[in-house]
Amino acid sequence: MAHSRTARRRWTAAIGLTGVAALALSACAQSERGGDSGSGKVGGTLTFGAAGAPRLFDPFYATDGETFRVSRQMYEGLVGFKAGTAEVEPALATKYEPTPDGKTWTFTLKENVKFHDGTPFNAEAVCFNFNRWYNQKGSSQSDAVSQYWLDNFGGFADTPDKPSLFKSCTAKDPKTAVIELTSATSQFPSVLGFTSFSISSPEALKKYDADNVVAAGDSFTFPAYATEHPTGTGPFKFSKFDKANNVVELVRNEDYHGTKAKLDKVVFRIIPDETARKQALKAGDIDGYDLPNAADWAGLKSDGFDVKVRPAFNVLYLGINQKNNPKLQDLRVRQALMHAINRDQLVKSQLPEGATVATQFMPPLVNGYDKGLTATKFDTEKAKSLLAEAGASDLTLKFYWPTEVTRPYMPSPKDLYGAIASDLEKAGIKLDTVSKPWNGGYLTDVDQGIPDVFLLGWTGDNGTAHNWVGTFFGRTDNRFNTGASPWGKDLADKLGAANAEPDETKRTALYQELNKKIVEEYLPAVPISHSPPALVFRKEIQGVTPSPLTDERFGNASKG
Numbered sequence: 001m002a003h004s005r006t007a008r009r010r011w012t013a014a015i016g017l018t019g020v021a022a023l024a025l026s027a028c029a030q031s032e033r034g035g036d037s038g039s040g041k042v043g044g045t046l047t048f049g050a051a052g053a054p055r056l057f058d059p060f061y062a063t064d065g066e067t068f069r070v071s072r073q074m075y076e077g078l079v080g081f082k083a084g085t086a087e088v089e090p091a092l093a094t095k096y097e098p099t100p101d102g103k104t105w106t107f108t109l110k111e112n113v114k115f116h117d118g119t120p121f122n123a124e125a126v127c128f129n130f131n132r133w134y135n136q137k138g139s140s141q142s143d144a145v146s147q148y149w150l151d152n153f154g155g156f157a158d159t160p161d162k163p164s165l166f167k168s169c170t171a172k173d174p175k176t177a178v179i180e181l182t183s184a185t186s187q188f189p190s191v192l193g194f195t196s197f198s199i200s201s202p203e204a205l206k207k208y209d210a211d212n213v214v215a216a217g218d219s220f221t222f223p224a225y226a227t228e229h230p231t232g233t234g235p236f237k238f239s240k241f242d243k244a245n246n247v248v249e250l251v252r253n254e255d256y257h258g259t260k261a262k263l264d265k266v267v268f269r270i271i272p273d274e275t276a277r278k279q280a281l282k283a284g285d286i287d288g289y290d291l292p293n294a295a296d297w298a299g300l301k302s303d304g305f306d307v308k309v310r311p312a313f314n315v316l317y318l319g320i321n322q323k324n325n326p327k328l329q330d331l332r333v334r335q336a337l338m339h340a341i342n343r344d345q346l347v348k349s350q351l352p353e354g355a356t357v358a359t360q361f362m363p364p365l366v367n368g369y370d371k372g373l374t375a376t377k378f379d380t381e382k383a384k385s386l387l388a389e390a391g392a393s394d395l396t397l398k399f400y401w402p403t404e405v406t407r408p409y410m411p412s413p414k415d416l417y418g419a420i421a422s423d424l425e426k427a428g429i430k431l432d433t434v435s436k437p438w439n440g441g442y443l444t445d446v447d448q449g450i451p452d453v454f455l456l457g458w459t460g461d462n463g464t465a466h467n468w469v470g471t472f473f474g475r476t477d478n479r480f481n482t483g484a485s486p487w488g489k490d491l492a493d494k495l496g497a498a499n500a501e502p503d504e505t506k507r508t509a510l511y512q513e514l515n516k517k518i519v520e521e522y523l524p525a526v527p528i529s530h531s532p533p534a535l536v537f538r539k540e541i542q543g544v545t546p547s548p549l550t551d552e553r554f555g556n557a558s559k560g
Helices: 018-030 065-074 123-134 147-152 202-207 274-283 294-302 331-340 343-350 380-389 413-426 438-447 469-473 488-500 504-522
Strands: 045-050 079-081 088-090 093-098 104-109 166-173 176-181 214-216 219-221 236-242 247-252 265-270 288-290 306-309 314-320 396-403 430-437 453-459 525-530 534-537
Touching (some): 045 065, 045 274, 065 236, 065 247, 088 093, 104 123, 123 166, 123 176, 147 469, 219 438, 274 288, 274 294, 294 534, 314 331, 331 380, 343 413, 396 413, 413 430, 413 453, 430 438
Parallel strands (some): 045 265, 396 430, 396 453
Antiparallel strands (some): 079 088, 093 104, 104 176, 236 247, 247 265, 306 534, 314 453
């Protein structure tokens, strides 16, 4: 790493942990071919086939992979992740140092950095962003809008009933920002590498009314900053979003503070159908795309394309919302759902080679994973028996699955839905099925608690256990509505205590214990699988390193 965090501060998010170190090595091994050194000629356009449209271009309000993919080319945070790993490294900050109690962090900032609008990046800009995030109002506080803040920092300035991890930010001088927290956390400083916490131009935020988010029924409308004027410090700048032709265009930032991008442009061409993306690649219409169907990997390789396989740093789950159907508040009903799903068969028939059945809500590479947990046995008759015991033999569920999307943990939502739905119906469960576009109502409805069960998953943002189970269940007003059960608050409190535990060994043991409880005593959702996702590019595309975090950046990419 470019920056060293001393061993005495074991509670920091130094990702040089055994599991994530293996993850880093795995990712590097996967990227050895394809010339990922970043060498290559200057100029040209990389056209990437995107599975869906970005929801917006303000990373703070982003919640999905397609939005993050575009944003991370334009924005940077105080820290980032070393290419191909989950290892934290400096970005807009050159170094960072905590106090012994882990509550105050001093960031020394990179100098001579400008935002895309020509205004200076400095400590005042850093604090402006933190204070903007902390002072969100009204509709902006919705989980569907500020999810990453809520999941990682908690409440806002005007929500004393929901305390925040963030306390204050002080610009000590132009190159020194001091951030105070209300408690120590295993997430710091790696959380600041999340795309959501990238630093935006304060002048652009003010000029384009960035916080003016308006609720419109079950959805939201976003201001001009988020739709037309995103302004970061990254190697590419926003050019246009041509909605008529489903194209997002970025151009090289000629005033970039680091090594300038080799490419003139990066174009994201939105092609929802995976087969159509493959055809576009073969026709030369695009230079690469994410998440090729595993059945196509061998054929793509034999046709001369560069298939880059990432480690399986994700989880697919069947979400269970306890909000609308009281029967789902009964543990036996939730256990019936898990017994009903033939996860072994699903992994073998629907997912890539290397996929495994999930026994818990994090992959084995994360510290805190409980190796002693075994997968619940598939047993249709057991599922029926549990439903009968709970008086739920007539159970009907509103089952949501997404269209116009492919995710690392969910390569074919339609096929995965079909397999799971068939299993549930064999257990006597009736389904009211709803499918909606990923960024056209699906995520919003899930966040609003409309479905009873839904397909969703997670790719880790970093290597901490909190980023997994803390994100899912660390609040009671989550996608699973765990607050409806008496254990919901207790679980959230215990996850918070584990996150704040300064001793790494003790913290790991706490998470292992909680993983066991989550699956055996609470079961707020059904963990299904971990799946190794891939990217594919034309051979002439150089300098793209596959990331276990799906944190691929195109600043070092070249064409030809």
